[in-house]
Amino acid sequence: MNGTTATAALSVANLDRSFGGLRATSDVSFDVAEGTITALIGPNGAGKTTLFNLITNIIRPNAGKVLFHGHNITGVTPARIAAMGLVRTFQTARVFPGMTVLENVLVGRHRLLHAGTLAQMLWLPHTRREERNLAAQAEALLDAVGLASYRDTHAVDLPMGAQKLLEVIRALMAKPRLLLLDEPAAGLNDSETEELAALLRAIRETGITVLVVEHNMSLVMNVADQVVVLEAGAVIARGRPDEVQRNPRVIEAYLGSDATTQDFDAQDSDAEEARP
Amino acid sequence: MTDFIQLLVGGVLTGSIYALIALGFSLVYRVTGVINLAQGAFCILAALTCHSLQAELGWPVWAASLGGIAMTVAAGAITGALTFVPGLSRLSNANMLMMAAGLLTMAEGGILVLWGSQPYALPPFSGNRPVEIAGILVPTQGLWVVGTTLLTIACLWYLLARTRLGRALRACAENPAAARLMGIDVPRMTLLAFTLAAFIGAVAGVVIAPATSLQFDTGRLFTISGFVAVAIGGIASFPGSILGGLLLGLVNHFATAYVSSLFSNAIALGLLLVVLVWRPSGLVGAGVTRRQDVREEARVWKHVVRLKPPVAWITAGIALVGAALLPTVLPEGAILSSLVIAGILFIALLGLDILMGYAGQVSLGQAGFMAIGGYTAAWLAVEHDVAPLLGVLAGMALSLVCALVLSVVTLRLRGLYLALATLAFGLLVDSFAIGFSDITGGPSGLVGIPSFAVGGFEFDTPLSMYYLVLVLDAVLVLLFAGAIRASFGRALQAIRTDQMAAAALGVDVVKCKLTAFAISAMLASLSGSLYAFFFHFLSPEMVGTARSLELVAMLVIGGEGTLVGPLLGGILLTMMPAVFQPLASYKTFFSGALLVLCFLRLPEGLFGGAVAGLGRLFRSRQAPPALVGEGMAP
Ligand SMILES: Nc1ncnc2c1ncn2[C@@H]1O[C@H](COP(=O)(O)OP(=O)(O)OP(=O)(O)O)[C@@H](O)[C@H]1O
Ligand SMILES: [Mg+2]
Numbered sequence: 057m058n059g060t061t062a063t064a065a066l067s068v069a070n071l072d073r074s075f076g077g078l079r080a081t082s083d084v085s086f087d088v089a090e091g092t093i094t095a096l097i098g099p100n101g102a103g104k105t106t107l108f109n110l111i112t113n114i115i116r117p118n119a120g121k122v123l124f125h126g127h128n129i130t131g132v133t134p135a136r137i138a139a140m141g142l143v144r145t146f147q148t149a150r151v152f153p154g155m156t157v158l159e160n161v162l163v164g165r166h167r168l169l170h171a172g173t174l175a176q177m178l179w180l181p182h183t184r185r186e187e188r189n190l191a192a193q194a195e196a197l198l199d200a201v202g203l204a205s206y207r208d209t210h211a212v213d214l215p216m217g218a219q220k221l222l223e224v225i226r227a228l229m230a231k232p233r234l235l236l237l238d239e240p241a242a243g244l245n246d247s248e249t250e251e252l253a254a255l256l257r258a259i260r261e262t263g264i265t266v267l268v269v270e271h272n273m274s275l276v277m278n279v280a281d282q283v284v285v286l287e288a289g290a291v292i293a294r295g296r297p298d299e300v301q302r303n304p305r306v307i308e309a310y311l312g313s314d315a316t317t318q319d320f321d322a323q324d325s326d327a328e329e330a331r332p
Numbered sequence: 333m334t335d336f337i338q339l340l341v342g343g344v345l346t347g348s349i350y351a352l353i354a355l356g357f358s359l360v361y362r363v364t365g366v367i368n369l370a371q372g373a374f375c376i377l378a379a380l381t382c383h384s385l386q387a388e389l390g391w392p393v394w395a396a397s398l399g400g401i402a403m404t405v406a407a408g409a410i411t412g413a414l415t416f417v418p419g420l421s422r423l424s425n426a427n428m429l430m431m432a433a434g435l436l437t438m439a440e441g442g443i444l445v446l447w448g449s450q451p452y453a454l455p456p457f458s459g460n461r462p463v464e465i466a467g468i469l470v471p472t473q474g475l476w477v478v479g480t481t482l483l484t485i486a487c488l489w490y491l492l493a494r495t496r497l498g499r500a501l502r503a504c505a506e507n508p509a510a511a512r513l514m515g516i517d518v519p520r521m522t523l524l525a526f527t528l529a530a531f532i533g534a535v536a537g538v539v540i541a542p543a544t545s546l547q548f549d550t551g552r553l554f555t556i557s558g559f560v561a562v563a564i565g566g567i568a569s570f571p572g573s574i575l576g577g578l579l580l581g582l583v584n585h586f587a588t589a590y591v592s593s594l595f596s597n598a599i600a601l602g603l604l605l606v607v608l609v610w611r612p613s614g615l616v617g618a619g620v621t622r623r624q625d626v627r628e629e630a631r632v633w634k635h636v637v638r639l640k641p642p643v644a645w646i647t648a649g650i651a652l653v654g655a656a657l658l659p660t661v662l663p664e665g666a667i668l669s670s671l672v673i674a675g676i677l678f679i680a681l682l683g684l685d686i687l688m689g690y691a692g693q694v695s696l697g698q699a700g701f702m703a704i705g706g707y708t709a710a711w712l713a714v715e716h717d718v719a720p721l722l723g724v725l726a727g728m729a730l731s732l733v734c735a736l737v738l739s740v741v742t743l744r745l746r747g748l749y750l751a752l753a754t755l756a757f758g759l760l761v762d763s764f765a766i767g768f769s770d771i772t773g774g775p776s777g778l779v780g781i782p783s784f785a786v787g788g789f790e791f792d793t794p795l796s797m798y799y800l801v802l803v804l805d806a807v808l809v810l811l812f813a814g815a816i817r818a819s820f821g822r823a824l825q826a827i828r829t830d831q832m833a834a835a836a837l838g839v840d841v842v843k844c845k846l847t848a849f850a851i852s853a854m855l856a857s858l859s860g861s862l863y864a865f866f867f868h869f870l871s872p873e874m875v876g877t878a879r880s881l882e883l884v885a886m887l888v889i890g891g892e893g894t895l896v897g898p899l900l901g902g903i904l905l906t907m908m909p910a911v912f913q914p915l916a917s918y919k920t921f922f923s924g925a926l927l928v929l930c931f932l933r934l935p936e937g938l939f940g941g942a943v944a945g946l947g948r949l950f951r952s953r954q955a956p957p958a959l960v961g962e963g964m965a966p
Binding site: 133 | 636810829837
């Protein structure tokens with residue numbers, strides 16, 4: 057990992073955003089080097105999701121800018137940002153209701169398809185071929201995360217953890233250059249979390265840069281090349297996982313004083329995911 | 333000057349009633365997030381009940397008024413408990429809006445059955461002689477109206493601001509989830525709000541009754557005026573609703589006096605569209621901003637309806653052959669004609685399904701495009717001898733232009749505001765159809781429209797039209813099936829439920845919506861043209877708001893998001909009066925009732941139900957593994 061060469065895949069500079077009196081992020085700056093996995097951690101309400109929303113311009117920052125491979129994407133519409141190759145998932149899995157698992161995955165590729173609506177209406181051979189190839193790729197991805205047998209299931213009928221995996225591979229179908237994942241492990245059990253770690257490494261192997269928000273410390277320590285710690289909207293530490301793990305400010309932020317690193321795992325939290 | 337003041341007074345009187353109806357809208361909206369389109373039905377129901385109690389049972393005015401109000405409130409409470417409240421827990425807001433449209437249709441149909449279609453007039457509460465106040469003549473009923481409005485507003489304010497019940501209601505309005513956590517029984521509060529709205533509507537109906545003529549469809553007019561009023565004023569605010577009502581009343585009166593009564597509606601609707609563009613949430617804002625990144629509660633109640641391709645092809649083939657052979661066993665007559673009509677309406681329904689069933693964009697003004705297509709083609713054929721085919725194309729082109737212009741307004745709108753804008757569009761077209769009588773023949777319609785013809789061949793018998801429509805329907809279904817099963821259809825379905833997640837994957841939401849809207853407009857236009865050629869006649873009410881609502885009912889009953897399903901709904905509602913003559917007067921009631929019933933019991937519609945049945949028949953042994961996923965659930 058050498059984050060200082062060339063331009064970073066993502067560079068966040070002085071991002072600021074307040075909601076009423078609450079300063080959700082204040083002066084946040086960090087870089088994500090190309091081809092690495094960066095983990096964004098912090099206690100509940102630290103502003104991690106807000107940061108994702110600012111990067112993808114779902115919420116406008118009050119100040120600061122975002123560079124994606126050197127291009128300034130501050131103020132660009134979310135769809136255009138996605139089209140540039142910056143794709144995200146959401147903390148609460150947002151699969152599309154009314155569609156099957158397979159169809160959900162296929163939506164990911166939408167922007168890269170060549171066939172026009174008119175060609176599809178005429179059932180032209182090349183559109184059908186494209187659809188078939190696409191379905192094959194989607195099924196391969198579903199297979200990789202063990203969801204292949206659910207391809208025709210209504211997506212919202214999947215358990216929460218599976219929905220989050222579905223969202224990850226849907227994002228992968230978009231062939232991103234940079235993938236933002238918001239708590240992908242929430243709702244997964246230990247062995248599934250292991251598989252997710254493997255998946256993340258495989259994603260990195262293919263050259264995709266990953267920025268992941270995660271509460272599961274063993275996962276973070278396992279896969280991350282860089283960890284950025286956020287507390288109350290501000291970056292309080294960043295560096296290699298082992299450095300961050302030893303950083304007293306981080307330990308304090310997470311556990312109050314006098315804590316050991318072992319207790320990190322106790323912080324696994326997906327309680328805020330509670331849904332009716 | 334006195335003229336001006338006289339107009340002002342008249343405007344305020346009408347405006348008070350609009351304000352009351354608007355208040356009912358706002359109350360239900362703030363507690364549930366749903367526009368209850370049935371609001372106007374409460375007014376007319378109370379007024380007509382009051383009339384019957386007076387005329388038939390000889391009750392005095394005050395007793396009849398109270399009786400009318402009481403019965404309406406009871407009817408409102410029952411309807412609310414049986415339909416509105418259960419619907420809220422499983423239907424999306426767009427579907428709730430359509431269900432409310434179904435309730436309105438149902439009420440309209442019920443009134444048609446009970447009271448017939450003739451107009452009624454009620455005597456004023458205290459005589460016909462107007463009182464003179466500072467040189468201005470004010471009808472005494474006007475004083476009753478203003479007094480009642482003020483009293484109702486005061487009572488409502490007291491209830492909401494000063495009582496425990498009111499606090500609970502307000503808590504529900506501000507944040508239902510939090511209210512639930514605080515131990516408030518949200519469904520009960522919802523029912524209370526609905527009933528309260530029924531009460532306000534009933535009061536408005538009873539006091540305004542002597543000042544207007546009452547008919548089965550007056551309820552729709554009340555609903556529309558109230559809806560327009562809240563949209564102008566700001567639905568999320570009570571003062572806004574009242575302001576909107578008064579403003580609308582004034583605009584109506586001044587426009588009627590200084591421009592023309594034919595266009596006073598058009599002017600009010602123009603005002604509405606301007607407000608929607610300029611301040612989509614109305615003149616008085618809510619002061620509460622919603623979190624953008626949180627998904628709107630996506631209630632999923634429908635199942636996914638998918639036929640396996642071989643099954644779909646075989647079924648389609650059998651259906652097509654059956655349809656082609658049908659006329660050989662059918663006598664040429666009412667039934668064949670109804671089938672032709674159903675087939676023509678299906679073209680509009682296809683477009684509506686793409687727009688509403690797939691892309692999730694509510695449209696209550698689809699008949700507006702039918703009118704554009706119908707009048708354009710018919711007028712060109714009648715007045716200028718233009719070949720029908722060219723006329724059809726001209727109509728489609730004009731509809732496309734109108735759709736794109738309307739998109740400037742609607743693209744920024746979602747959900748109820750979109751529904752409102754399309755409704756306003758339909759009404760606008762309607763008022764032009766009535767107003768421009770040189771071109772359209774006015775209210776009595778355009779006569780002498782020739783048969784459809786292509787290159788010398790005239791489709792002048794129901795049988796030839798039947799085959800024309802059959803081929804057209806089949807080709808259109810094939811075309812759209814191709815696009816729907818590929819990326820186009822997936823993108824539409826994605827934006828239907830989650831525009832933000834779709835955008836985050838790079839789906840061009842604006843382009844998708846525009847395409848769906850343009851397609852639906854052109855198909856409706858085509859349908860409208862054929863409709864005119866088939867009937868050799870076209871009048872505004874054939875392609876008015878009632879038609880728009882009927883299309884929605886057909887779509888939902890047949891099964892939205894299924895492409896061919898709406899045909900079943902279309903056939904059912906068109907054939908019913910043809911097959912069972914005695915049922916003809918019940919048609920409106922049934923189409924509303926079926927719509928509501930489908931939303932509550934069969935959200936996939938008839939087609940979805942049939943497919944589920946077929947699926948059970950063809951159930952393969954390799955069923956997907958059960959979804960247990962121990963530990964996967966959080
Ligand atoms: N759109 C918004 N409007 C108002 N407040 C917001 C908005 N978005 C976030 N906040 C607030 O900003 C703070 C940071 O929230 P955020 O969701 O970013 O935290 P997080 O780090 O993702 O926490 P978690 O681990 O619980 O997901 C919270 O106090 C939250 O309530
Ligand atoms: Mg978060």
